[in-house]
Amino acid sequence: MKLLIVTTGGTIDKVYFDAKSDYEIGASQVPEILAESHANLECEVVSLFRKDSLELTDEDRALIRKTVEEHPLEHVVITHGTDTMVETALALGQVLGKVVVLTGSLSPARFRNSDAVFNVGMAVAAAQSLPPGVYLAMNGRIFSPNHVRKNREQNRFEEIPGAD
Numbered sequence: 104m105k106l107l108i109v110t111t112g113g114t115i116d117k118v119y120f121d122a123k124s125d126y127e128i129g130a131s132q133v134p135e136i137l138a139e140s141h142a143n144l145e146c147e148v149v150s151l152f153r154k155d156s157l158e159l160t161d162e163d164r165a166l167i168r169k170t171v172e173e174h175p176l177e178h179v180v181i182t183h184g185t186d187t188m189v190e191t192a193l194a195l196g197q198v199l200g201k202v203v204v205l206t207g208s209l210s211p212a213r214f215r216n217s218d219a220v221f222n223v224g225m226a227v228a229a230a231q232s233l234p235p236g237v238y239l240a241m242n243g244r245i246f247s248p249n250h251v252r253k254n255r256e257q258n259r260f261e262e263i264p265g266a267d
Contacts, residue, residue: 104144104145104178104231105144105145105147105176105178106144106145106146106147106176106178106179106180106227106231107147107149107171107174107176107178107179107180108133108146108147108148108149108179108180108181108182109149109150109151109167109170109171109179109180109181109182110131110133110148110149110150110151110152110181110182111152111154111156111159111163111167111181111182111183111184111191112128112153112154112155112156112182112183112184113128113154113155113156113182113183113184113185113188113207113208114155114184114185114207114208114209114210114211115132115133115184115206115207115208115211115212115217115219115222115223116128116129116130116131116132116153116211116212118211118213128153128154128155129153130150130153131148131150131182132212132213132219133148133180133182133223134148135212136212136219136220136223136224137223137227139220140220140224142224142227144227147176149170149174151163151166151167151170154184155184155186156183156184156185156186156188156191156207157184157186157187159184159191161194164190164191164194164195165194167181167194167195168194168195168196171195171198171201171203172198172201177200177201177202177235178201178230178231179201179202179203179204179230180206180223180226180227180230181203181204181205181206182205182206182207182223183205183206183207184207185207185208185209185241185253185260186253188207188239188241188253189248189251189252189253191205192205192237192239193248193249195237195248196237197235197236197237198235198237199235200235201235202229202231202233202234202235202238203230203236203237203238204226204229204230204233204237204238204239204240204245205226205237205238205239205240205248206222206223206225206226206239206240206241207219207222207241208222209258209259218242221243222240222241222242225240225243225245226240229245233245239251239260241259241260242259242260242261244260244262246260246262250262250263251263
């Protein structure tokens with residue numbers, strides 16, 4: 104099974120510039136994460152953006168959807184910033200016949216204590232095993248985009264109680 108990995112930027116790909124005390128989004132860390140993890144899988148990486156998710160527009164989300172819909176691969180992982188990951192997942196709706204899993208990290212992949220490696224691994228596993236649909240893989244869980252939110256105070260994603 105071959106995976107499509109679509110990268111859009113976000114914290115997972117941020118680079119810290121000490122001299123400027125600032126972060127910028129760099130090249131995708133996914134190929135490095137997979138190589139260092141000795142992942143034995145075929146994948147194609149398509150880099151769409153290097154944006155913070157707060158900068159993504161409706162046009163950007165439409166391009167993400169178009170990329171996923173028009174690509175022949177049926178198992179997709181999208182790396183994305185966490186602030187608007189749910190909005191993008193909802194914009195993807197039900198991409199028919201495909202398993203689409205969005206993931207990201209709450210700290211840059213380049214940081215030693217980042218959640219990036221774990222989240223990417225979980226998203227890759229989820230994309231290979233879940234039925235068609237759109238999902239989020241964060242904090243050791245798989246979420247439906249209709250039933251999740253980012254809890255900024257606790258710096259994690261959580262299920263929305265009673266959401267339909």
